[in-house]
Amino acid sequence: MSHGDTIPLHQSSQSDIDEIENLIHASVQSSSATVLPARPPSPPRASIPISTSPSPSPFISSNLPPLPPSNQKVPSVPSAPPPPPLPSSSSSSRVAPTGFGPAPNTLTEPVWDTVKRDLSRIVSNLKLVVFPNPYREDPGKALRDWDLWGPFFFIVFLGLALSWSASVKKSEVFAVAFALLAAGAVILTLNVLLLGGHIIFFQSLSLLGYCLFPLDVGAIVCMLKDNVILKVIVVSVTLAWSSWAAYPFMSSAVNPRRKALALYPVFLMYVSVGFLIIAID
Amino acid sequence: MDIKLRCVGLTGTEGFEQQPANGWKGMFNILSYTQYFDVDTDVVVNRLISSLYPNAGDFFSKIDANPDLYGLIWISTTLVFVLASFGNCATYLMEKHTDKTTSWSFDVNYMNVAAGSIYGYAIVVPLAFYFLLQYLGSKPSLVQFWCLWGYSFFVFVLASFLLLIPVEILRWIIIILAGAASACFVAFNLKSHIEGRADLSLTVVAAFLLQMALAIFIKSKH
Numbered sequence: 037m038s039h040g041d042t043i044p045l046h047q048s049s050q051s052d053i054d055e056i057e058n059l060i061h062a063s064v065q066s067s068s069a070t071v072l073p074a075r076p077p078s079p080p081r082a083s084i085p086i087s088t089s090p091s092p093s094p095f096i097s098s099n100l101p102p103l104p105p106s107n108q109k110v111p112s113v114p115s116a117p118p119p120p121p122l123p124s125s126s127s128s129s130r131v132a133p134t135g136f137g138p139a140p141n142t143l144t145e146p147v148w149d150t151v152k153r154d155l156s157r158i159v160s161n162l163k164l165v166v167f168p169n170p171y172r173e174d175p176g177k178a179l180r181d182w183d184l185w186g187p188f189f190f191i192v193f194l195g196l197a198l199s200w201s202a203s204v205k206k207s208e209v210f211a212v213a214f215a216l217l218a219a220g221a222v223i224l225t226l227n228v229l230l231l232g233g234h235i236i237f238f239q240s241l242s243l244l245g246y247c248l249f250p251l252d253v254g255a256i257v258c259m260l261k262d263n264v265i266l267k268v269i270v271v272s273v274t275l276a277w278s279s280w281a282a283y284p285f286m287s288s289a290v291n292p293r294r295k296a297l298a299l300y301p302v303f304l305m306y307v308s309v310g311f312l313i314i315a316i317d
Numbered sequence: 318m319d320i321k322l323r324c325v326g327l328t329g330t331e332g333f334e335q336q337p338a339n340g341w342k343g344m345f346n347i348l349s350y351t352q353y354f355d356v357d358t359d360v361v362v363n364r365l366i367s368s369l370y371p372n373a374g375d376f377f378s379k380i381d382a383n384p385d386l387y388g389l390i391w392i393s394t395t396l397v398f399v400l401a402s403f404g405n406c407a408t409y410l411m412e413k414h415t416d417k418t419t420s421w422s423f424d425v426n427y428m429n430v431a432a433g434s435i436y437g438y439a440i441v442v443p444l445a446f447y448f449l450l451q452y453l454g455s456k457p458s459l460v461q462f463w464c465l466w467g468y469s470f471f472v473f474v475l476a477s478f479l480l481l482i483p484v485e486i487l488r489w490i491i492i493i494l495a496g497a498a499s500a501c502f503v504a505f506n507l508k509s510h511i512e513g514r515a516d517l518s519l520t521v522v523a524a525f526l527l528q529m530a531l532a533i534f535i536k537s538k539h
Contacts, residue, residue, distance in 0.1 A: 212428055229351075293357040298355075304394065
């Protein structure tokens with residue numbers, strides 16, 4: 037923050053910064069009255085047991101790279117002591133204007149609340165993406181509320197399930213599966229962009245990751261029961277489900293004359309993952 | 318202006334924000350490549366079908382206005398996947414044919430070998446021909462060469478499905494036919510590209526032989 041600067045501020049800049057501070061104070065105080073925002077920047081103070089919970093998503097609300105490492109020990113403290121007014125403010129002032137509405141005071145809530153919030157977001161995105169209901173009120177909700185935790189869990193889980201199923205070369209199998217899925221999602225998005233489609237990069241990564249959920253279920257079933265015919269049936273069903281879930285997002289992003297060009301690579305990726313699931317012995 | 322810069326400074330160190338649609342570095346680079354992907358589904362299908370007819374040497378005239386790299390990337394990716402998966406299947410079927418007791422074993426290494434060889438061939442060989450022809454005085458276009466070689470892989474994709482049949486002699490026939498078709502496709506089109514200059518005909522023969530070599534390699538990987 038600017039108060040640690042050695043460069044003296046111009047007069048008008050100082051007054052503008054004070055104005056901004058006042059606005060931030062007003063918004064923080066209007067949302068929660070428990071924290072008194074303080075001016076100094078947050079130095080790493082390992083001794084203070086703040087009940088801050090670094091929200092597991094690095095991309096969204098609490099973008100807090102300089103958080104002190106004491107936060108990692110916090111999850112063992114179940115209930116928060118009343119937070120001292122010192123280092124939380126400069127971070128909370130940056131939490132507020134991130135575009136996700138008026139920010140709840142995410143730094144002072146218990147860890148379980150944050151985890152629960154992210155989990156509920158994952159579940160709601162999952163429901164919207166994988167079980168699309170044509171009569172739902174707000175079709176664009178999943179697109180706006182995208183996150184990358186869900187896809188990350190699903191990709192890693194699929195890699196792990198394949199790796200457990202394999203009898204030899206387990207780490208190679210995991211590496212191939214993970215690389216295939218991660219690179220595949222990136223390349224599919226680039227493909228849509230190159231074909232002249234309109235899609236937001238991370239939104240598309242998020243959606244493609246969520247559409248992996250049926251294949252995850254298929255991988256679990258195949259891991260438990262090792263019959264080839266059953267595997268083929270289960271994988272075909274889940275593959276069809278995944279493709280059906282991914283179809284509306286991909287096809288609406290490009291020119292209708294190029295729909296097949298954008299959808300074929302998606303299909304190819306899911307088929308190759310499905311083949312991996314069947315073929316792992 | 319100072320205020321705006323300060324505001325950016327306050328929020329700019331936060332790290333990731335939501336990726337805007339017109340990204341800072343993304344859009345400029347993407348835009349310069351979209352010209353190579355400016356094809357519709359029917360155009361791509363048309364080019365795929367025409368790659369199956371080796372004797373008409375008019376591929377270059379078809380793609381002249383609008384060469385595309387979509388074919389190269391996705392046909393070679395399909396070929397990699399098909400090789401890796403059917404290579405495993407065919408190995409299993411062959412061993413089952415001769416020795417009834419073998420069980421399925423999945424070798425992930427197939428994927429790496431297939432990917433490396435196909436992508437390497439698809440990128441390096443047209444590049445080499447481009448430089449060679451440029452050195453010898455013709456005026457080639459690199460994107461068109463990549464397009465040509467990319468579509469020439471389509472026959473191999475179709476042949477790979479047929480190569481699952483575990484009869485050895487049939488597999489050899491299939492691969493020779495497919496290799497010949499693909500190699501003729503490349504050779505005839507290259508010949509029509511160099512417009513009858515006799516001294517460059519050696520390059521045509523070289524292209525033919527390289528494609529046959531790729532076919533043999535695909536057979537050995539199966």
